[in-house]
Amino acid sequence: MKSEKSKEILKFPKATFERLKQYHALLTQLEIEQKQRYILSEEIAEMLKITPEQVRKDFSYLKTSGKPKVGYNISELLAELDELFGIKANDNIIIVGAGNLGSALANYKGFQNIGARVVAIFDKDQEKVGKMVGELMVLPLKDIPRVVRRFHVRTVAICVPEDAAQQVADLLVAYGIKAIWNFSTRILDVPNDVIVQNEDITRGLLSIKHMLAESEKRKYENSEV
Template sequence: MSKTNKSFIHVPKPTLERLKRYYTYFLQLEAEYISSEELAEKFNIKPEQVRKDFTYVNITGKPKVGYHVPSLIKELGLLFGKEVLENIIIIGAGNLGSALAKYSGFEKLGVKVVAIFDNDPKKIGSFVGELAVLPLSAIERVVKRFKVKIGVICVPEESAQEAANLLVGVGIKAIWNFAPVPIDVPETVIVENQDISSGILTIKHILDKK
């Protein structure tokens, strides 16, 4: 059984975060091989940490050659479920939601945006890329038709919990939350908060210290 079988392996969160960064980097890399030293320099960590991280995937490096990049992409793709295409929906057709809906890199990660929703009558019926903005009343139908498990929240703070409730109510299993506020959902629902405000403040804080 491959070590990347998701039912078998448990990857610590810090390692998982690094593996995600490696994977994104590998997708852009033209080289066939890469050494742990090169990766360590790229991500400002120790080579020993890189080698330890790769013990969680079913591949080993070659002495004086390094790791085979296509094999790493394949194994990490299995780890992150890239081979299984997941349909996602977006609530909020503002600037951020529209940008995400038009992002061309999702399908490389095994994700496809199949619908975008809004409650603004002026936006409903307009197009974001190839997607027509749909009313919130159409969410349940779309989720069932496309077997959607992931919902993205790109609405103002005051509307975030309502959007979360709507997604949970139609059976969404995971939420990617871009609203600058925590949302309350059942423990069975996965939530990944993407706080843009917090991120930029962290960057500014680090810059101020330099």
């Protein structure tokens, strides 16, 4: 029974784990569309711009298996991934910062697909407190501990301006928060047992810039030959 319990979180290659998240998103989408019941590794590969061999290799770590010439059962695969990511075990999260970004997050409908729910949104600005964001009323920061206790909140999204991010993080750590979802570009300094997930969007744009530069370069070289 112990070994059972321990096995619940399997050890995948880190790279595989990252792709499993992509498969999960794709399969969720396909499941909603209801257009097909099976999917080939080839089709998945094409949509995610990877190779079919890679897809099959990744799936070989799962219990679900595919049928030659038929592919993988979408519902079955999705169910296993849901289980794997603990989608059914709902996580209550809160948002600090009720600006545009915080509001966008609060209104985001996709959280239910990954077993998360936004239970409250906070702002230090008295002007914003009391206003509605979607179905939530903006609360003052002092209410954070109460909400955290009541809803067993472990994860907090920080959506405040750069210069307030560290301060808010310190506060949350003091309140016993386990994980910070950091939407500021500020590198946060927190104790080692607090999980920080940086969601610095500028990284994506840097990748685009780089890829654009590379394709320009290729064009230049080809025209030269």
